[in-house]
Amino acid sequence: MNGAQIPLAEGLNALMAGLILISAFGMVATRQVQGVMRFFILQSAFLAISAFLIGYSRSSIHLWALGAITIAAKVIAIPWVLKRTLPGDLYERREIDQVLNIPASLLLALLLAIAAEFLVGPLVAASTDPVVRVNLPIGLAGILIGAYSLIARREALPQLVGILAMENGAFFAGIALAPDLPLIAELAVAIDVVLIAVVIGVLTRDIKRVIGTTQAAGMTELREGPQPWH
Amino acid sequence: MALIIAIFLPLIAALLCWLKPLRGIAWGITVFCLSLSFALAVVTCHQVLIKGRAIGLAGWFEVDGLGVLMVLLVGFVCTLAAVFAGGYMRHGSQGARRLWWFYCNYNLLVFALIVVPAFADPNLVWVGVELITLFAVLLVAFESTPSALEAAWKFSILTIMGAPISLLGFFVLYWAYRGSGGGTAETWQSLHAMAPAMSPKLLKLSFLLVFVGFGAKAGLVPMHTWLPDAHSQAPTPVCAVLSGVKTSVPLYVVLRLLSVILASPEARMGRWMVIIGLFSVGIAAFLLLQVRDYKRMFAYSTVEHMGIILTAAGFATHGSDYAAVAQMLNHSITKSLCFYAAGIVLLALGTRQIRDVHGLFRLSPFAGAALLLSALAIAGAPPFPIFLSEFSILLAGLRSGHNTAVAILAILIVVAFVAILLQVNSMVFGKPELHSTAEAIPLSCRVAVLVAALPVVVLGVFVPAPIHSLLQLAAQQLGGH
Numbered sequence: 001m002n003g004a005q006i007p008l009a010e011g012l013n014a015l016m017a018g019l020i021l022i023s024a025f026g027m028v029a030t031r032q033v034q035g036v037m038r039f040f041i042l043q044s045a046f047l048a049i050s051a052f053l054i055g056y057s058r059s060s061i062h063l064w065a066l067g068a069i070t071i072a073a074k075v076i077a078i079p080w081v082l083k084r085t086l087p088g089d090l091y092e093r094r095e096i097d098q099v100l101n102i103p104a105s106l107l108l109a110l111l112l113a114i115a116a117e118f119l120v121g122p123l124v125a126a127s128t129d130p131v132v133r134v135n136l137p138i139g140l141a142g143i144l145i146g147a148y149s150l151i152a153r154r155e156a157l158p159q160l161v162g163i164l165a166m167e168n169g170a171f172f173a174g175i176a177l178a179p180d181l182p183l184i185a186e187l188a189v190a191i192d193v194v195l196i197a198v199v200i201g202v203l204t205r206d207i208k209r210v211i212g213t214t215q216a217a218g219m220t221e222l223r224e225g226p227q228p229w230h
Numbered sequence: 231m232a233l234i235i236a237i238f239l240p241l242i243a244a245l246l247c248w249l250k251p252l253r254g255i256a257w258g259i260t261v262f263c264l265s266l267s268f269a270l271a272v273v274t275c276h277q278v279l280i281k282g283r284a285i286g287l288a289g290w291f292e293v294d295g296l297g298v299l300m301v302l303l304v305g306f307v308c309t310l311a312a313v314f315a316g317g318y319m320r321h322g323s324q325g326a327r328r329l330w331w332f333y334c335n336y337n338l339l340v341f342a343l344i345v346v347p348a349f350a351d352p353n354l355v356w357v358g359v360e361l362i363t364l365f366a367v368l369l370v371a372f373e374s375t376p377s378a379l380e381a382a383w384k385f386s387i388l389t390i391m392g393a394p395i396s397l398l399g400f401f402v403l404y405w406a407y408r409g410s411g412g413g414t415a416e417t418w419q420s421l422h423a424m425a426p427a428m429s430p431k432l433l434k435l436s437f438l439l440v441f442v443g444f445g446a447k448a449g450l451v452p453m454h455t456w457l458p459d460a461h462s463q464a465p466t467p468v469c470a471v472l473s474g475v476k477t478s479v480p481l482y483v484v485l486r487l488l489s490v491i492l493a494s495p496e497a498r499m500g501r502w503m504v505i506i507g508l509f510s511v512g513i514a515a516f517l518l519l520q521v522r523d524y525k526r527m528f529a530y531s532t533v534e535h536m537g538i539i540l541t542a543a544g545f546a547t548h549g550s551d552y553a554a555v556a557q558m559l560n561h562s563i564t565k566s567l568c569f570y571a572a573g574i575v576l577l578a579l580g581t582r583q584i585r586d587v588h589g590l591f592r593l594s595p596f597a598g599a600a601l602l603l604s605a606l607a608i609a610g611a612p613p614f615p616i617f618l619s620e621f622s623i624l625l626a627g628l629r630s631g632h633n634t635a636v637a638i639l640a641i642l643i644v645v646a647f648v649a650i651l652l653q654v655n656s657m658v659f660g661k662p663e664l665h666s667t668a669e670a671i672p673l674s675c676r677v678a679v680l681v682a683a684l685p686v687v688v689l690g691v692f693v694p695a696p697i698h699s700l701l702q703l704a705a706q707q708l709g710g711h
Contacts, residue, residue, distance in 0.1 A: 123431055132405075143394055150391055159387055166394035173398055177405035178353075182415065185353040189397070192360045196390055199364045203371055203386060207379045 009057035010130055016050035017138040019043075020172060021113060024145040027165055028109045029102055033157050036096075037079060040161045040168075043142075044074035047168050051175050054131060060179050062186060069190040070171070074164065078197040085201045086157070087208060097154045105152060109145045116141035135176035142169020156204040160197065167193055232277070233286035233293060236270035236301065237344050239263045240308075244337035253330035257319075260312045260333045264340060268305035271344075274298055279699055289415055292350040295703025299555060300347035300475075300482050302700075303562040307474040308340045310678050314570050315467035317672025321577055332372055332465070339365035339471065346479050350417040352487075356400050359480055363389050363447060366476055370464040381463035385456040389447050396443025399436045403487075406432035418486060422709075425493035433497045437487050447480040450540065451510040454533045458521075461529035462582065466573030469525060473532040474566035478558050481536055485543050485554070489709035492546060503544030504635050508642070510537030515642045518649035523582045524575070527653055528568045531608055534646050535561040541639060542623040543708060550626035551708040555701050556619040560689065564607045564616055567682040571600035574675050575657075578668040584653055589662030596671060598658050600679050605654035607686050609647040615689040 023043035030036050048070040055063030100108065117137045124133045146166030150159050174181070243263035247256040275298045277284040283294045293301060315336070319329055342365055346358035363386070371382035407416050410427040414420055425433070446453035457477070461469050491497045514534035521527045535557065542554035578594045579587060591598035607614040620643060627636035689697075 120435070123435060139398065143398060146394070147391060150387070156383070163387075163390055163394070166391070167397070170394040170397040170401065174401040177401040178408075180408075181353060181401075181404060182351070185351065185357070188354060188357040192357050192364075192393075195364050196360070196393070199367055200386055200390070203367065203379070203382055206371060206374060207383060210374055210379055211376050 007057060009053045010134075013050050013053050013131060014134050016046045016053070017134050017172070019046045020050075020168070021138055021141060024142050024165060024169075025106060025109055027161065028105045028145060028149050031096055031102070033096060033155070036158050036161050037082075040165055041075055041079055043165060043168050044070055047172055047175075048075070050135075050172065054175055054179065058179060062181060062183055063175060063179055065183060066171070066175065066186050066190075069186065073190050073194050074168070077194055078164065081194075081198060082157070082160075082201050085198075085205055087205070096158055099152045099154070105148070108148060112144040112148060113141040116144055129176065131176040136173045139169045139171075139173025139176075142166065142172060145169075156200075156207065160200045160204070163200070164193070164197065167196075231286070232270040232273040233284055233291055233301075233348060236267045236274060236305070237286070237291060237341070237348055239267040239270070240337045240341040240344060244334050244341065247330050247334040247337060256330040256333035257312075257316045260337055261309070261316070263337070264305070264309040264312050267340075267344070268302075268309045271298070271301045271305040275302055275696075275700060278703065279696060282703070286348065289350055289417065290354075291348045292417070292419075293348055294707055295700060295705075296482070296486070296555065296707040297347040299559065299700055299704045300479060301344055303478070303559060304340065304343045304347070304475045307562055307566045308343065308471055310570075310682050311467040311470045311474075311566060312336065313674055313681075314470065314573065314678035315465070316674035318466055318573055318577060318675055321669075321672060332369070335365055335368050335372075336468070336471075339369060339468075339476075343471075343475055343479055347482060350419070352403060352416060352418065352421065353400050355483055356397055359396075359444065359447065359483060360390075360393050362476060362479065363393070366460075366468075366472060369468045370460045370472075372465055372468070373463070375463075378463040381456075381459035385460040388453060388456040392443030392446040392453070394443075396440045399439030399441075399443065402432055402436035402439065406436060418490075421490050422493050425490050426495060428494060430494050430496035433491055433494055434499070437491055437497075437499060440487055441484055444480040444484050445506075447477070448484065448536050449477050449510075449533050450506060450536055451513045451533065454510065454513070457533060458517075458526040458529040461532065462523055462525040466525075466569055466576060469529075469572075470566040470569035473529060473569060474562045477532055477536055478539070478562060481539060482558075484540075485708055488543060489707060492709040492711075500544045500546045504541050504632065505544075507537045507539075507541030507544055508635060508638055510534070511541065511639065511642045511646070512537075515646040515649065518646050518653075521649075521653065522584055524584050524587070524653065524657065525569070525572050525582055527584070527650065528565065528572060528608070531568070531646065531650060532561075532565060534642075535565070538620065538623065538639070538643070541635065542626070543710075545623075545627050545630050545632055545635075546710040547626055547630045548705060548710045549629060550623060551705040551710040552701055553619050553622040553626050554708065555704040557616070557623060559697075559701070560615040560619050563682065563685050563689070564604065564614070567600075567679070567686050568604040568608050570675065570679045570682055571597070571604040574671045574679065575601055577675065578671060579666070580669070584657055587657040588660045590658045593662045593666060594668040594671070596676065596679075597668070600683070601654060602658050603683060604686075605650055607690075609650040610643060611647070611651075613690040614686060618690060 023039045026039040048067040051063045051067035143166045150162035274284045278298045342361035349355045367386040406428045449457040514530045542550045574597045610616040
């Protein structure tokens with residue numbers, strides 16, 4: 001298959017897929033809270049553009065709505081809400097603790113992306129839909145890399161962004177898999193995502209107020225005692 | 231119609247509790263609306279028993295036997311927990327000033343819990359399950375103590391992390407459904423009908439993704455670590471809801487999806503469900519031996535019971551399905567009683583540590599009797615209902631030829647039984663410490679305990695015909711052969 005045969009919208013969608021993956025790597029490679037947030041906003045914007053592209057090429061009003069919801073929720077509302085509810089020093093330019101250093105993390109993220117391709121590659125090979133072939137592996141890679149940054153980061157806000165980045169991955173796959181999902185379901189899902197951000201934001205603020213730190217590593221009061229499996 | 235009102239009454243109650251002039255009577259509103267909702271659920275159940283299913287709004291809210299069973303359980307447990315909360319929150323909570331906020335949030339949680347089994351569209355079920363998690367997180371953090379916030383944080387991260395994974399699972403399910411030529415809207419019913427035509431690989435992939443996401447919410451090992459934290463730190467009425475129904479509702483979704491898999495001739499998952507279920511039972515049984523906090527003890531017992539239900543569903547015969555839904559029913563009514571008992575012990579003595587409680591019978595005969603009864607019932611001693619359902623699970627397993635699994639399950643159930651009774655024995659009997667006294671137990675807590683104990687005592691010796699036929703209907707939905 002040479003380049004001329006690929007319709008423009010689908011080619012651009014593949015470009016967006018690459019950019020989404022790169023912003024996922026960016027989130028893993030950044031050490032500052034603000035930087036992680038910026039990469040997340042970028043990733044959400046790419047997701048919205050991809051939804052518009054596929055929506056245009058398939059003339060699907062659902063995907064246009066999804067793109068608009070993504071911009072409203074993830075590019076505008078969530079960063080704004082978090083900035084308002086959380087105290088400013090959570091956003092200061094400071095370094096995030098993490099379990100592995102940056103190069104090792106990037107290597108692991110790369111491995112996860114390759115693993116995602118191998119996991120679902122055989123499944124999508126049978127599909128005649130070129131968008132599914134791009135979106136499902138990249139979406140799964142986004143989920144896995146988000147999960148990694150969630151586990152490796154020991155700080156509330158980057159953990160929340162990790163969850164939202166996982167959600168972006170799921171949606172990117174969803175654009176291809178379920179383009180005609182009922183609008184009500186899409187709306188409900190979008191509201192759910194905003195609620196997740198609000199609830200975790202409120203929780204983070206309370207933890208900051210009561211415990212004084214938002215480092216998850218410091219929260220070890222609840223445990224069973226000297227047992228190997230905790 | 232009854233179904234729709236039953237679903238939306240908790241939402242209305244939440245709205246009323248939020249209104250300023252009504253904040254003082256938030257408890258009354260909550261108890262009134264939830265008991266009305268439960269009564270309407272009973273009416274819906276009656277319709278289901280006659281017609282096989284009840285339709286609130288076609289394509290949106292439909293319940294069959296399994297769905298209405300869950301709606302009933304949620305209604306029963308949440309109504310009694312609300313009654314219990316009346317006395318408990320006034321005496322046992324530090325955040326007493328924001329009680330209206332507690333009830334508002336509590337009603338929202340109940341709404342989310344009822345709406346999940348009532349939804350016909352699997353994608354909306356995902357939304358409902360996420361809403362359950364969010365409202366539950368806020369309730370766990372309600373006391374705003376450092377340990378409550380820590381528990382809420384671990385709870386939210388571990389369970390919300392599963393949300394995108396299960397969302398992808400539902401997208402894949404939708405894709406498989408469309409790929410099989412399913413033209414109409416996707417509902418549980420149409421999924422069942424189309425399952426034989428759907429790609430078994432995609433079905434398995436979607437089940438795996440949903441299982442990872444929702445298994446964490448149901449507290450299955452190895453994603454169970456949040457459960458004892460959240461279930462010990464939340465206010466006790468919330469613990470009863472969390473352990474009694476909040477874990478079984480995600481498990482209900484998993485079982486629903488498992489029945490879709492069963493309807494496909496090529497996709498097989500039963501063996502894995504048995505292995506994962508046994509793993510959960512095993513880890514929980516041995517953790518029960520060394521637990522030091524009695525609320526955590528009941529939380530681990532929830533992990534154990536979720537594992538038992540999953541194992542039974544994995545056997546995939548009609549007999550084991552019947553036992554699985556019976557176990558679900560029995561677990562919900564018994565575990566909520568356990569937490570009411572634990573709540574009044576906490577109110578009476580003010581400590582959560584097992585080793586600080588001695589001679590409870592002499593200090594407070596009511597609390598002692600409630601704790602002993604609930605511990606015997608949850609551990610599965612005869613003649614309590616859990617004994618019956620666990621016994622029929624073992625029997626159904628033997629009949630379907632899962633001899634090794636049944637042997638392991640039986641040993642683990644005995645370990646858990648011994649562990650729970652050893653712990654409770656040291657609390658209930660013996661001499662109380664010299665200067666310890668017990669606080670009085672509020673009336674509403676006593677009422678909740680007595681009402682909750684009623685089905686636990688009765689169902690062990692006598693299962694009324696309507697409940698039996700409801701369980702039969704529910705077991706048919708699980709699709710075992």
